[in-house]
Amino acid sequence: xxxxxxxxxxxxxxxxxxxxxxxxxxxxxxxxxxxxxxxxxxxxxxxxxxxxxxxxxxxxxxxxxxxxxxxxxxxxxxxxxxxxxxxxxxxx
Numbered sequence: 171x172x173x174x175x176x177x178x179x180x181x182x183x184x185x186x187x188x189x190x191x192x193x194x195x196x197x198x199x200x201x202x203x204x205x206x207x208x209x210x211x212x213x214x215x216x217x218x219x220x221x222x223x224x225x226x227x228x229x230x231x232x233x234x235x236x237x238x239x240x241x242x243x244x245x246x247x248x249x250x251x252x253x254x255x256x257x258x259x260x261x262x
Contacts, residue, residue: 172217201225223245
């Protein structure tokens with residue numbers, strides 16, 4: 171599943187006025203912290219799949235050399251996994 175030409179925004183009925191950056195008490199950053207850092211440092215730089223890939227390799231601490239040399243292999247393995255699709259995205 172991927173998003174194309176999609177702007178995701180806060181729901182109109184959201185009770186929160188402002189957001190706060192995610193934090194983690196772990197020694198290594200969690201996936202949501204990595205995702206926030208990537209998106210806030212380079213907005214609009216990643217496609218949905220590229221973002222998922224970057225978060226995955228950084229969260230799993232894949233060495234930089236492997237990210238380059240084994241990119242296609244890691245990519246195929248990551249996206250071959252079945253993931254549940256939210257009900258709102260099912261065709262009606």
